[in-house]
Amino acid sequence: MRDFDEHNITEAVVDSLAQTRDARLKTVVTSLVRHLHDFVRDIELSFDEWNAAIDFLTRTGQMCSDKRQEFILLSDTLGVSMLVDAINHRMPEGATETTVLGPFFVAAAPELPLGADISAGIDGEKLSVNGVVCASDGRPLAGATVDVWHADDDGYYDVQQADLQSLAMRARFRTDGDGRFAFTSIMPAFYPIPHDGPVGRMLEALGRHPYRPAHVHFMIAAEGYETLITHIFDAESPYLDSDAVFGVKNSLIAPFSCEDQSGKVQRGLTYRFGLKPLPNIKGDS
Amino acid sequence: MRDFDEHNITEAVVDSLAQTRDARLKTVVTSLVRHLHDFVRDIELSFDEWNAAIDFLTRTGQMCSDKRQEFILLSDTLGVSMLVDAINHRMPEGATETTVLGPFFVAAAPELPLGADISAGIDGEKLSVNGVVCASDGRPLAGATVDVWHADDDGYYDVQQADLQSLAMRARFRTDGDGRFAFTSIMPAFYPIPHDGPVGRMLEALGRHPYRPAHVHFMIAAEGYETLITHIFDAESPYLDSDAVFGVKNSLIAPFSCEDQSGKVQRGLTYRFGLKPLPNIKGDS
Numbered sequence: 192m193r194d195f196d197e198h199n200i201t202e203a204v205v206d207s208l209a210q211t212r213d214a215r216l217k218t219v220v221t222s223l224v225r226h227l228h229d230f231v232r233d234i235e236l237s238f239d240e241w242n243a244a245i246d247f248l249t250r251t252g253q254m255c256s257d258k259r260q261e262f263i264l265l266s267d268t269l270g271v272s273m274l275v276d277a278i279n280h281r282m283p284e285g286a287t288e289t290t291v292l293g294p295f296f297v298a299a300a301p302e303l304p305l306g307a308d309i310s311a312g313i314d315g316e317k318l319s320v321n322g323v324v325c326a327s328d329g330r331p332l333a334g335a336t337v338d339v340w341h342a343d344d345d346g347y348y349d350v351q352q353a354d355l356q357s358l359a360m361r362a363r364f365r366t367d368g369d370g371r372f373a374f375t376s377i378m379p380a381f382y383p384i385p386h387d388g389p390v391g392r393m394l395e396a397l398g399r400h401p402y403r404p405a406h407v408h409f410m411i412a413a414e415g416y417e418t419l420i421t422h423i424f425d426a427e428s429p430y431l432d433s434d435a436v437f438g439v440k441n442s443l444i445a446p447f448s449c450e451d452q453s454g455k456v457q458r459g460l461t462y463r464f465g466l467k468p469l470p471n472i473k474g475d476s
Numbered sequence: 477m478r479d480f481d482e483h484n485i486t487e488a489v490v491d492s493l494a495q496t497r498d499a500r501l502k503t504v505v506t507s508l509v510r511h512l513h514d515f516v517r518d519i520e521l522s523f524d525e526w527n528a529a530i531d532f533l534t535r536t537g538q539m540c541s542d543k544r545q546e547f548i549l550l551s552d553t554l555g556v557s558m559l560v561d562a563i564n565h566r567m568p569e570g571a572t573e574t575t576v577l578g579p580f581f582v583a584a585a586p587e588l589p590l591g592a593d594i595s596a597g598i599d600g601e602k603l604s605v606n607g608v609v610c611a612s613d614g615r616p617l618a619g620a621t622v623d624v625w626h627a628d629d630d631g632y633y634d635v636q637q638a639d640l641q642s643l644a645m646r647a648r649f650r651t652d653g654d655g656r657f658a659f660t661s662i663m664p665a666f667y668p669i670p671h672d673g674p675v676g677r678m679l680e681a682l683g684r685h686p687y688r689p690a691h692v693h694f695m696i697a698a699e700g701y702e703t704l705i706t707h708i709f710d711a712e713s714p715y716l717d718s719d720a721v722f723g724v725k726n727s728l729i730a731p732f733s734c735e736d737q738s739g740k741v742q743r744g745l746t747y748r749f750g751l752k753p754l755p756n757i758k759g760d761s
Contacts, residue, residue, distance in 0.1 A: 193717055193724040195555075197562035203722055204555035210683025220682060222519045224554055230511040231559050234504050241560045245547045252537010252547075262530045262537075269509055270480075270489035274516050275526045277482035397505060398495025432478055437488055439478040 201228040247389055254388040260294060264390040267291060267436040268399075280417075285327035286467040289421050290438040293408065295348040300338060302363040308375045311359035315344040315377025318447065318458045324370045324411055327465045331370030335413035335466075338363050339374065341406065346382025378447065378458055381405045381428050384435055394435070401435050404428035405447075409464065416466035423462050486513040532674055539673040545579060549675040552576060552721035553684075565702075570612035571752040575723040577705050578693065580633040585623060587648040593660045596644035600629040600662025603732065603743040609655045609696055612750045616655025620698035620751075623648050624659065626691065631667025663732065663743055666690045666713050669720055679720070686720050689713035690732075692745065701751035708747050 195203050204224045211217035230236075236244075254261035266272045272291050280289040303309065310317075324335045340361035342348050349359040360379075364372040383401035386394060394401055406422035424431060424439055425447040431439055451457045480488050489509045496502035515521075521529075539546035551557045557576050565574040588594065595602075609620045625646035627633050634644040645664075649657040671679060671686035679686050691707035709716060709724055710732040716724055736742045 193719070193729075194726045195558060195562070195722055197559060200555050200559050200562065200722060207684055207718070207722075208682055211681070212683060213681070216681060219519050219521075219525065222515055226511045226515040226518070227554065227556060228559055230507055231556060232563065233511070234507045235563050236504075236560050238560065238564055240504065241551070241557075245545070245551065248533070248547045249537050249540045249545070252534050252540065255534045255537065260530070260534070262533045266526070266530065269512065270485050271512060271516060272526075273480060274482060274485050274513055275521050275523060277480070277485065278517070278520050279523055396496070396498065396501060397493055398497060399492055433492070434478070437480055437485060437492075441479045444478075 197232065201225060204228070247393070250389045259385060259388070261388050261390055263294065264384055264388075265393075267384070268390055268394060270437045273437045282467055283327050285325075285329065286465045287419055287421055288440045288442050289419065290440065290443065291436060292410075292420050295340060295342075295350060296338070296408070296410065297340070297350065297358065297361060300340070300358060300361045300363050302336075302365065303374070305364060305367060305371075306373050306375070307362065307364075309339070309360055309362045310375070310377045311349075311355075311357065313343050313359055313377060316458055317375060318378045318460065319373070319375045320407065321373045321459070321461045322371070322409075322464060323462075324366050324372070324413065324464045324466065326416065327467055329465075331366075332413045332416070332466065333366055333368045333370055335366045335370065335411055336363055337366065337372050338408075338410040339376075340408045341376065341379040342382050344378055344380045346380040379405045379407060379425070381430050399435065400430075400433065402430045403434050403436060404430040404439060407460065411464055411466065413466055416468055419464060419466055421464075423460060482517065486510060489513070532678070535674045544670060544673070546673050546675055548579065549669055549673070550678075552669070553675055553679060555722045558722045565752075567752055568612050570610075570614065571750045572704055572706055573725045573727050574704065575706050575725065575728065576721060577695075580625060580627075580635060581623070581693065581695065582625070582635065582643065582646060585625070585643060585646045585648050587621075587650065588659070590649060590652060590656075591658050591660070592647065592649075594624070594645055594647045595660070595662045596634075596640075596642065598628050598644055598662060601743055602660060603663045603745065604658070604660045605692065606658045606744070606746045607656070607694075607749060608747075609651050609657070609698065609749045609751065611701065612752055614750075616651075617698045617701070617751065618651055618653045618655055620651045620655065620696055621648055622651065622657050623693075623695040625693045626661065626664040627667050629663055629665045631665040664690045664692060664710070666715050684720065685715075685718065687715045688719050688721060689715040689724060694749065696749055696751065698751055700754055702754055704749060704751055706749075708745060 205221050208217055251261045276289055324332045349355050366372050381402055381404050386401035405425040405428035408422050410420050412418040424444045426444050445462055447460050448456050448458050490506050493502055536546045561574055609617045634640050645661055651657050666687055666689050668686040690710040690713035693707050696704040709729045711729050730747055732745050733741050733743050
């Protein structure tokens, strides 16, 4: 195994994987090597460009910390995260579409009674949210847990605000006997992904903005069903057509306002969520 | 631009590059996105695998320092560095083939007189090296600078040895009127690339060893010619057929020993280097 040129080196690298014990790892790395080499050959990568790529990847890794995951931002902004999401969530009729989890989920959000105000007194236009959780065949699901979280009207989540003493604009609810949940909060604003690092500079060089349209996150879990991770987007937000992370789906866009009986505009969101049954439900015990 | 599935998201990401000012950057990122998405689709990357990839890239970036470039090791061990080398050094007849620079070059090596001993007293079997530097058409090149560096007989370079007070097993020479240079040193040994980081763990998982066959590095510069960066490999070294970085070419393998007139084996290397003329040589001034 020697004397490689630009044509035969790919098979040489693939041959070097012959002793890989884990069959799936072998498949993944074989495909990675073929695609990576094809990319380098297609564009005839120069030495200066190779150096720039090594430097970019190094700075991206060194930007990562407990509070910042720059490689996830890179995956998000190149559409890889949403592609992985799409491949792993082929949804049946009646099931709500998924989108990215994002970096602002907190596992320990408190469970609150239905109808609670989760705004923790933060300024903003009041928003009332009413949801119903069903199976994809339409049966309502009682006792499902519904995690919600969203940004404030400046586009910041609670965990981004050093002066906040507690969690805000996030909570967990449990659906009632009809699969319903409800809460009030404030209107979320559109916001930029963190863009003061290598990925932000990449977006600039590509002539792209870092913004995401306004949305509320939902994570909905019920026994026997695939946990649903999604957002609902404000139908009137800017950036619906140029989400920096390619997360918008038409089925996830809903009005965040409606007219009441007197013709006055009220901020409110109503949405029906459908959950996909797990493929192998064990028998009752 | 919304409502992407696993099939149309790639064109959406490519479309988002429309405002990229630098045409070459646009070409490179467009190709990267297409190949990266094809890779993810081909293997149907799972969420767990995506998480593992994010974690691997993060640890690789965080292993990098002034003294360690883990992303270059990754590029080397996946054959990307040698592929970039091959694409950028398509050599004419008579020109010596190239290979990777590696991490152990030092720009400030001292210029020494022809015939000098560069071993700095380090233990090892004596090796005498005789070279001639020519243009690819065969004319000898006087006054070319020849940087040489190599590992000791334990496989370590001087810069890896904290107890060494000065440079050793490296120097710069200048060819004489016949294009010749010569020096003595000690036999280099095969050695592992640094493998105590993420790339080392990757090689283990792939059932690969981290070794490179024994070699001496050369960087040869002459006005009007492309600077040649290459190694000459010891024809009797282990790992010639499984170099961890895919750097071995048949034309770069040479005997490091020969029999003298009395039949006794002497360690010695003789090699003729050919340099490629630069494409656009300006007229005499």
